Amino acid sequence: MKIYLAGPEVFLPNAREVLDRKIELTRRYGFVPVSPGDLEVPATDTKRAKGLAISSINERLMMSADMIIANLTPFRGIAADIGTAFELGFMCARGCPAYAFSNTVGDHYARVAVLYEGRIEADAQGRPRGPDGLAVEDFEMIDNLMLDGGIEARGGTIVTREVAAEALYTDHQAFEQCLRLAAARFPR
Amino acid sequence: MKIYLAGPEVFLPNAREVLDRKIELTRRYGFVPVSPGDLEVPATDTKRAKGLAISSINERLMMSADMIIANLTPFRGIAADIGTAFELGFMCARGCPAYAFSNTVGDHYARVAVLYEGRIEADAQGRPRGPDGLAVEDFEMIDNLMLDGGIEARGGTIVTREVAAEALYTDHQAFEQCLRLAAARFPR
Structure with missing residues (x-):
């Protein structure tokens, strides 16, 4: 192969x-x-x-x-x-x-959290978002x-x-x- | 389609x-x-x-x-x-x-140049590289x-x-x- x-x-x-x-x-x-x-x-x-x-x-x-x-x-x-x-x-x-x-x-979520300096918050639907409003994938994935x-x-x-x-x-x-x-x- | x-x-x-x-x-x-x-x-x-x-x-x-x-x-x-x-x-x-x-x-090369704060130099073979030694693609591509x-x-x-x-x-x-x-x- x-x-x-x-x-x-x-x-x-x-x-x-x-x-x-x-x-x-x-x-x-x-x-x-x-x-x-x-x-x-x-x-x-x-x-x-x-x-x-x-x-x-x-x-x-x-x-x-x-x-x-x-x-x-x-x-x-x-x-x-x-x-x-x-x-x-x-x-x-x-x-x-x-x-x-x-x-x-480190996984994807952890790296985005560093990029956003930890400023990730859940929106009204519970979906994590950065200060720019962009959703952060939180699926325990690399x-x-x-x-x-x-x-x-x-x-x-x-x-x-x-x-x-x-x-x-x-x-x-x-x-x-x-x-x-x-x-x-x-x-x- | x-x-x-x-x-x-x-x-x-x-x-x-x-x-x-x-x-x-x-x-x-x-x-x-x-x-x-x-x-x-x-x-x-x-x-x-x-x-x-x-x-x-x-x-x-x-x-x-x-x-x-x-x-x-x-x-x-x-x-x-x-x-x-x-x-x-x-x-x-x-x-x-x-x-x-x-x-x-902006194309790929221009964005990498910003990341490297302009510090891109040609190596002995003429290939552009950043201060970390990594080659920078210079193909006029997006x-x-x-x-x-x-x-x-x-x-x-x-x-x-x-x-x-x-x-x-x-x-x-x-x-x-x-x-x-x-x-x-x-x-x-």
Whole structure:
């Protein structure tokens, strides 16, 4: 089985090294890794054309994969990397088993509460809202309910683990736990 | 044709009113609107079960739709609502035409530059990076390349428009432009 390795690791200064380690771990558990960066991006005339070429390559890689493991560690804010969320939705629509991990244990509600500096109050219907009036999802979920729900509906799990700040995107233990769960479910 | 109306409007204090207006506009352009909140959420025992039920309903609604119009206006940070990104990926994987809009004209690079207070510098390979070392996508795209790329690959467009701050999630002109484009492409 081929696993698409989605996550913001592609943005790291040592992306190649980190992705290579994820690829190696994936193989160790008996799967074939499919990773953004596997294919070379063709030369393009404009920045936008380059972005479109990368998108097209990543879509093709996803179409070749049977499963996804998504890194949902919050990225530049309170939520997972948005490209990773797109890819998770993509693979869920294809009916693929989906696993995910986050290298922080706080849930979605807790992160929004920090953003709102604790100023969350229930409205007349009992629904929690921030000072801007926006409802705060309070479903004991790691991220937005579409992400948690999509993963659970496909038999997957979100593994969370608190790691040292400097290893936020490079600690592979939660990722490895996803591989372990997938290997137990789909033995060679 | 049925259009799934994705976006963070569900979190607004006047969500029902705003969604009803979008539904009405969608009908006016000859489409059948499919909107989160169309189906009643069954009674559940736990918060988490309720979240899962909503996810399941939204997935069913997407499976019934032929097209998506996604509201990618930045939500609680520099990127689109992550649930909306999941849904956009979901509909792209189904091969559905995809349109999107944002009620702000700044692109992804500009928003990340604000987050980094302008401290973006090219690395040895010429790739722009923030002070945290993370690469900044510089592809003249509204959001992450998977979103812009997925939409363009399915013949869609992202319409952007600057609106007054208080109408950030309630101004329907960019949304209506998406409907206009879709109606021209798929005449009744």
